[in-house]
Amino acid sequence: MSSSTTSAPAPRTGGSPLARVDAALGRVPMYRVVSLALGALVLVSFFLAITRSLLPSVFRLEAMALTLVVLVGVSVVANALLGLAFRVRAHTESAVITGLLLWFLYWPTTDTAQLAWLAATAVLANASKYLLAVRGRHVLNPAAAGVVLVLVVQELASVDPAHRVYTTWWIANEPALVPLVLAALVVLWRTRRLDLGLLFVALAGVLVVLGLLNSTDLGAGTALEQYVVSSPAIFLAGFMLSEPLTLPPRRAQRLGVAALAAFVFAWPQFQTILLPQPVDLWVFESTAELALLASGAVAFVLGQRGGVRLRHTGTRRVGAEVWELRFAPRRPVRFRPGQYVELALPHRGSDRRGVRRVFSIVSPSDDPELAVALRVPEPSSSYKKALLALEPGAVLGATGVGGDFVLPRRPGPVVLVAGGIGITPFLSWLRSPEAEGLDAVLVLGVPDADDVAYRDELVAAGVPVVLVAPGAPADLPPGWRHLPSAFLTADVVVDAVPDLGERTAYVSGPPAMVTAVAGGLRRRARKVRTDSFAGY
Structure with a gap:
């Protein structure tokens, strides 16, 4: 899983629609795909508001625009200030994505008190990237962390319920369903998390529908339609559950985390089958955020928790544009042949792709050192330039080791x-x-x-x-x-x-x-x- 673009002979992709999609999406960084998909949904939402396809009394253009400016603007500013405080280069596009995600979670408003709470949500969401992170790895989904923290603060501060902000996940609406599905599929395809997204949506759907059939007079078809149209499952799966930094390293683990998230997500409906009385969830009216918190916490436990510090021992050219870098871990790093390592390299002038990259490990499993290889064409990214400029003795961190493309135990031919x-x-x-x-x-x-x-x-x-x-x-x-x-x-x-x-x-x-x-x-x-x- 090297992060370098290959210089191999290109396959003929004219007859393969999936290959053409991969070729197009592969040229766009993952964060850019997510921000463009969210931006497209923003435009769709404004169009639906203009055509009065959304509830006019709620989706007023001035309220939508003001809420958008507050959430995205505060998110970007807060992220920049936090970056300065922690002496790391802030990833602006990540902050934009956080603000956009939050915009789809709350009713648009012009109320000053509610806008202040939304601004606080954006601040806390971005703060979680720094305060609730271990070795550059998010412990919890930032947007979900911000939502939960604000709910807790409002409750502890005894804020008047009329001035509190609660998530509505309003993007889950019938007029926006088709664009939402298409946008989510693009993101899941680009991140290679389509299996995870489909499992979550399908399993949550089964549990929700079973719960609705048990507790209401709805028929199966109506219950399923209500789930697809009105629940935030598709948005959550496509844009939040798929966040790479809050997922475990192995495919089976990721699917298990998706199943856990589906169960938590569907709990309000499914619990009617298991319990005579519903369980009080304290301040949480929606379990969507809880599903993300539960999945993120389990993913962190399953991931690389011990600190991985790597001392650079040398760089050598192994091809015209291919370089190998070797590192001596401060303590042994266990991996299976074929897995990858994610390297974090903060550097000046980092470009839009940030300071982390994933590289396949090229060293054998019995090598005490860890080696990776990358292709460095001209022009190249700021990250690759910084990596090649490393002097022997320089130390950097690895935020995770994982991957499923491993040497099988009984491979056969x-x-x-x-x-x-x-x-x-x-x-x-x-x-x-x-x-x-x-x-x-x-x-x-x-x-x-x-x-x-x-x-x-x-x-x-x-x-x-x-x-x-x-x-x-x-x-x-x-x-x-x-x-x-x-x-x-x-x-x-x-x-x-x-x-x-x-x-x-x-x-x-x-x-x-x-x-x-x-x-x-x-x-x-x-x-x-x-x-x-x-x-x-």
Whole structure:
């Protein structure tokens, strides 16, 4: 899961809609996808208000605009001031997203007292990123943390209920349903969390509908329609539950957290089946925020809790634009071959993508040091420049280790398909003791046959390699074959591996390549597993 954009031969994506979507979304940082999706929903909401598709007495344009300005403006200012106080560079786009999320949670208002409380919510939400964070990792979803903290403060301060602010999650309305679904799907697809979102929405739906059938006279169809149209499940799944920094590292863990969130979310309806009397939830009228808090807390427990400090020991070039960086952990870091590490590197002039990146670990599992590789084209991001500028002895933190693209315990015959820098997880596989006796064929796509990153390491691993490149190499190592092709496609893999039907295919690289190649292999290989960078 290297965060570098691969330089592999691009797959032909013209006939694959999913590959075209991946190619388009892959060029946009994750935070930008989220902010654009939320911005589109803001425009949709104003259009619905102008056309009076939303309740006119509540959704007045001046109230919507004023509330939006207060929440986003205060969020950005508070985040900037907190960054100065904690001596870190504030991530402005993250603050904008927090403000936009909160805008969809509260009724629009022009009341001064309520606007003040909304401003306090934005401040507390951004403060949670600094105060409720461990080694750069959010413990709780910031927007949900802000909502809960304000509810508690209002209760403890005995604020007049008429002046309190309560969440309504008003984005869950029938006129906005289709745009909301489309926006949520885009975000979930970009973040590779579609399975998580679908599980949450489906399981919460089942529990809510069962509860409504038990406690009301609604029919099944009406209860389901009420859930889909009126509950914030879709918005929560697409824009909040999918937040990478509040999810555990493994897929099974993430799905378990989604199931927990669904149960908490559906509790007000589902509890009627289990209990004779409803449980008092204190100040919480909505369990949506509680679902996010519960899932975030469990995710933190499941994640990398021990501090990971890495001392830089050296940098070396392993390809024309590919560099390897090695780090000595202050204490051993346990990982399985194929997993990734997220590195946090605060630096001056950081760009919109922030100060964290995810990189596949290239070192074998028995190496006391941790190595990552990245492609650094020109021009490059501020993060990559800062990473390459590290001097030996520099220390940085790792906010997490995880990933499911791991060397299987009983793999059987496999074919490893890598596009460019997508070779990195396979390097960890092939060089680890766990790979002894592995029956593997590597199909590697690169744009230049004479520029193969980690060529010597691959030769030493002894695995048969099929090199896919448009030009003939000057020399080919023993056991390697060359297929002249400008594109790494499923058909090329079929030609390269005659016994493909007996092998499990593992495909690694940029999203567009992975989608195109994996889709073409699903009926040809015994099984297909994928790894692609979703990004930040």
